[in-house]
Amino acid sequence: MTQILLQQRGMSRRSFLRTTGRGASVAAAGLWLAGCGATGDGAAGEGRVSVKLGWIPNVEYSGIFVGVADGFYAKQGLEVEVVPGGPNSPVTPLVTTNRVNAGIEAIPENVATAVAGGAKLKIVGAGLQKSPECWISLADNPVRTPKDIEGRKLGITLAGKNTALVFMKKNGVDPDKVTLVPIQFDPAPLAAREVDAIWGFASNQPVALGLRGIQTHVMPMADYGFNRMQSVFFVSQATLDDPTARENARKFLAGSRQGWDAALASHQRAAEVTIQKYGKDLGLKLDEQVKTLSAMAPYVSGADAASKGLLWMPDTLIEETIASLGSIGITADRSLFTNELLEG
Template identity: 70%
Template sequence: MNHISTPPGLGRRSFLRYAGTGAAVVAAGSAVPLLTGCGTNDGTAKVGTGSNGGKFALKIAWIPNSEYAGIFLGAEDGFYAKQGLTVEVQPGGPNSTVIPLVTTDRVNMGIEAIPENVATAVARGAKLKIVGAGLQKSPECWVSLASNPVKSPKDIEGKKLGITLAGKNTALVFMKRNGVDVSKVKLVPIQFDPAPLAAREVDAIWGFASSQPVSLALRGIKTHVMPLADFGFNRMQNVFFVSQKTLDDSAARENARKFMTASRQGWEAALRDHKHSADVIMKKYGAKLGLKHEEEIKTLAAFAPYVTGPDTESKGLFWMSDALIEQTITGLSSIGIKADKSLFTNELLGG
């Protein structure tokens, strides 16, 4: 089979951000085969509503890796089976879409890396709801060398910053909201490869905490990460979403609720044991996709702090607090995306 390949240095979350802007990305390779916690579906036949014999199809936005560790542990460690579900995970990748499969009932649920994709679809008439936040905190960040760290927005002034085309608008909004004099900043166009930072051609780069810093760490380069969320610019990411039709059908809604319950348990297990998560991912998908065991462990370790939030200890993972919803709406508005509270519901999480 052909492996999915991406342009050099193109991080998985970075790729999704880039592709989401409508930019043309050329990537070789064919679609990855379906990954099942048993069962198959080619993604063309409608799954429909109702209990469907406990079969549940999920579409993820990117290739199987530690970013979805809790999902794979949900299948491997039997959490879905205990809920009476047979879960099929349809992988994503270059030019792979999620929203159309949910809106046309070809899968029961989808995970989108960024909420703006769902919000935009809803604004265009799609009947969708975000039902959980895989990431309570956005991993978008400024990455600098530990020997010359950028620790606060004001530190950006006088610096040379490597910025991707896709990240430029959000970066400018962030700087203006934090009182940075943009005229004192030099923006240098870069791709997603952190090489310009490693070579000290720039002082910091725009990136994701679970991507470029991990890549550099594996090369022995220590970095400092400044998350945008720590400075008033946050929105939930890796959002779970379903169609309104699913929520309106009692049997389909119950299956979706069971899926979210087991997925929470899977993620709790993943957060407890990063090595076990990496072992599962490598055993099932690593050889086919060219994943590296050490990188998957380090990626999950970098990813983990963004999965939990102030309310997840009492309310459980994926919970969307009023504060997080407001932060997300504000963050989307800042980059020109309209959304309101009706886009979000905790009803599948016991809310």
């Protein structure tokens, strides 16, 4: 299972390279990314926080970028250092050893697996309240419900196969009535009508196809019993136990909420900040980043956003996450999650 998780993470990153169409630029940026990792002691000084991203700077993290650029962290009395991610740049070890003060992982599996291995970590916020994993079909031949999957050819990555089979079982789909076609994350087989649908992410392949004038239909897995929070914010137990570090982490989440509120209010502005300040040398395209954030936005705000604010993890979401992780072989319980830093 660990190997599957690593493949899922790696493949999603390769899909990002394909979506941007600037693989060479990102590869060249690898040297820069390697030089930006945290190398010193991450023990929090008063008013300073370092956060490690799960991947290279793009609009997936635009709420943080806007938080820095528009002074939301500064108003909290914080100086925030953003540490980019990249190939072979894991997040959980740096947070576990307190070399950085906070981390963002694309999927909660990575934090849960680290905790199962003895790491003392807590998920303290959900960047995505709804999983963007979905079945993507062409608009003129849509897959609208799980039962529509039967009798179809489905393009599936090695990383997504286990998730897809779990989804089918949960929704009463007979896998013997489905033809699984191995593909990469590139949506070309769908565009060429070699398959009827592909497994992917709402903010990725549909955007790439849309930019080519190909309209798609998206069926989120979260709408059919397979949901888990993603883009999770997490810290070490040591941070929660230290008064100064804890207060810094609380302020960091408060500033992140304000940054995300602003990013959602203006996708254009958020994309511009992302490209001009953080992704300047990575070959990111403005129109693509705007569309990616627009596709991602519905997954950021949950039902409790109006009353509790962004990043809040309601009990129902925690239970859904635990259940979904369990269905793919990852053990987690409520002790992995806490809203204490978001409560004020």
